Amino acid sequence: MNPKLTSALMYAQYHFKVFPLKVNSKSGQVLKSWKEEATTDQDTIMNWFSNTDYNVGVRTGNGLLVIDVDNKNGKNGYQSIEPFLNNFPKTLVVKTANNGWHMYYYVDRPISCKVGLYEAIDIRGEGGYVVGAESVIENKKYFISFDSPIAHANDAVYQFLEKNTKPTKVDSMVYYIHEGERNNYLFKIGCFLQQKGLCDEAIRLCLNKENELRCKPPFSDKEVETIIQSSLKYKKGFIEMKNTMHYEGSYTVTELLDSQEDDEPDIVEDMISVGLTLLGAPQKCGKTFLGLQLSDAIATGKDFLGRKVEKGTALYLAFEDRKTKIKKRLRTMQVEKQDNFIIDILKQDFNYDVESRIQEELKRHSDLKIVIIDTFAKIRKKNDREYESEYKEATFYHELACKYNIAIVLITHVKKEIDTNHPFDGIYGSRGLMAGSDSILVMYKKNHLSKNRQLAIQGKDIPDDELTLHLNERQLLEVVENEIEEDVNENLIKVVNYIVKEKNYVGSHEALCSKLSLPLTGKGLQVLLTSNIDTLQSTFISYEKAERKNKARQMKLTYHGEEED
Template identity: 55%
Template sequence: MKTQLENALAFANNNVKVFPLSYNSKSEQILSSWKNEATTDVNQIRKWFENTDCNLAIRTGNGLAVIDVDVKNSEEGKKLILEKLKEFPNTFTVQTPSGGYHFYYRVDRLVKCRVRVHEEIDIRGENGYVVGPGSCINGKFYEIKNNVPIAQATESVYSFMEGCVQTKQRKIISSGQYLEGQRNDYLFRMACSLQSKGLDDDAICSAISIENEKKCYPPLKQSEIERLCKSSMRYEKGNLTIKNEVTCTNRYTACELINAQEDESLEIVENMLSVGVAILGAPQKTGKTFFCIQLADSIVNGTNFLGRKVVQGSGLYLAFEDHKTMIQKRLKRMGIKPNDQFVIDVLKSNSEFDLNTRIQQEKEINPDLRLVVIDTFAKIRKSIDRDYETEYKEVSSYHELAFQYNIVIVLVTHLRKEINVDQPFDAIYGSRGLTAGADSILVMYKRNHISNSRQLSIQGKDIPDDEITLVQNENCMLVVSEDEFDEQIDDNLSKVINYIVENKNYIGSHDALCSKLKLNIRGKGLQTLLKKNIDLLKDSNIYYEVLPRTSKARQMKMTYLGDEAL
């Protein structure tokens, strides 16, 4: 079982606030105001839970809600939730000491705390909390029963939290109708689609009015329909193409192409990023967000990026993974100067996200848009299929969009854990269709877990293959390193860190670990080495502690915190 500190850090790592409770208590407070003092600050969390026996509390609200199922008085709540789980997304679950359950969900709307919303079921939302995993009540523990990421709540989950009858909602959804929260988005998309096909304005309004009456529950007011249609008509009206009509507007002879004056340069960043779609792959905690922010800032200001010339223009950063506060901290730490042409959207995961419409909206404000970053691509993937044809088609659609607006679209993605430094592009998740559809591919990685530098491999159409070594300065800005590789790091320490990262944890004596890894030092020497490099261990996301002495040799514990599931 994880320690309270490990559990608390896992939640904090996912922007969920925590705070301590008294030992063996669900309500006895240690803080003067848990609502104000609950935090994700790692240093404060260590002070609370390191070498203490406090219980852990999870602050709900601000994007988190928990379904609290009790079984003290009856099994009705448990029976109901087990039936409903067939409709709900798989999510992080904790079993309480009494045999009840806490089901955690990410929410993008206000969810209030409610008591007995169903038989033996409470909802913990805004200004609430639940006792976290690892906490102890009368010798029994709150235990993690389903250790998966916290899922985004669906409409069925929201209705359950509100106490609605689910059968009615299933009937509405199955008959193709749209509920509150879905109506405006559906009708606006429909209006934009009709506008792109060239329908007359009056015809669009009539069609949307009919759709509203037939498919929206309850229907929107006519004034809202008119406003919605008017908004869709801001975009350029298209032309409906007749299927059998053949037009070749882009036919050239080789003579015409050779003698014609070249169009605007396709390179946005010299020998790195061209107009089209680019894939940036990097493992977690490598600095890919800092990389993207620095890239956008360079393009917006027209300054060199990693020593390479850029085409100046505005930048749009779509942040699907970070909260506003985290991005704000990074901008300040990097010393990014305020600029209205550097636009950041803080968004929720959405497979229906309409990038085309968002680009159109931005170009109305900033016509010189040059860069769009999607961090991360997984948050807007249209399909769960990972075969060549599906992924090639999906990336190609972004390629066409980029050329339509003469921009570069950067799709940020993660890498597999095992990276072949000779073939780094093979580490990108997915089939080869993903990279085949891209115009540029960038992979940023560390050669080993304790490396201070990062390797950036570059590959693209009409771009020379290249690899450069980068380091982060004190402001987390990336700079090109003159040294090709890192300074020499103790071989024994390197072996230990690589072992912990791969195996996640170790509990035992220092001597046993020396023997296991065939180190050329003994237990006392290893203990001294680890204490001396405690900051390096923290930078590698490894928590190290020496446990109290028992009748046996003194034990120590090392835990890797970089791949927490929450």
């Protein structure tokens, strides 16, 4: 048998990877990448060395260390290493073509390659290689001069290696993973790191390093990448940030009263606390403007409707509006540019993962304070409006908000006709949503032609209140002490309120006057409606007059606002 083939197979039996080097060369490469293609596979080795004269390259590292003792160019490595040899364990030694030595040792820790550790002494470790026995350079052969089993390095060898370099710190519990266990070991590590939320690149670096240092023999880079891709298919977890909170626990009253924790501040003073807030308003009442105004206040730290806020990042999930519409509103409101007010433009998605989005934002902005969902109907998973179902739904968002110490605001539609004495009853569904919420805000108009809004406030540990708001020319809501008097015809208000409630009316002007007890004639109502066409359109009401038939002219009033379930 070819002696070089015999030598290569001998190294492979020791689980050391080998590769071919060009004839009469220590560095001439045959393969594209010796680091990736070096192997212990016997069939590959037979193919490389059976009918060739290639020299044998032996990859070091991964548990193999070679002390390279040179004896050339006037330097004598023997003299450098001789004082240490009595304390070194006997091991395999290969005589080199330049009359030097290659001393082979097993090591239990990663050792870097080092040139000139001592005079004429180099170290071949991680990422290195040596020319193997039976190789020939300029008719001079590498051969085994001391045929002994490869020994494990002892303390004397490690002390020798530590000169002029810091030792590598290794966990005393380190152990090697051998064939049959390697794949499962690396896969489990990958899945564990994925579940903990590490980024893909960190997982990739970790598995490659574990493979390099622990797997005996190590996988190829391609094989490790296959394992990495398999572990990345699983859902990535989340690394809890500083503002994640834990609310569970068992305490005596004494312990609670003596505890040193500060009171948890409201996100908006006496209005929105950590937890779930419902914000309800009829269609076209300005709830989106209010939500954007709230987000801007949190991001900038300025007061919201005269109340102090906790400054931080605001995340606005816009499920109803297009990008151009949101942009136009922000410009109208004169919102300044800022990086901690984030708006996601989204489509209706009943499977939308709110928690994953919160986790994603916390990775970028650990000061996240509020998440506003506009509107809640666009992501509700269930159509069931029974109390138990809605309470469970509200509890989910409450617990989610408490877990991450933020406020979650669900914007929702309410009934068009609000009982001013009981505005919270205007929220659609059962009382389950309200029961599971920490605070509830309902904005409404006392009449559909008013420019003023009322904001009713109710919540746990929040005093009940009601604010009168005025929408200014920038579409910002401002608190007013006294209601701004509006010069709107009372008869027109009655007509608008009736049509919004009933949706349409077909009949004569006289009949409508009678139905609503208006102190007008049919002709007077016709004049009133004709002169207020723009006002009617602003409330989504169309007014059509039919051709006169008989004595009374017929007309049609229709409300075109959308109905919400």
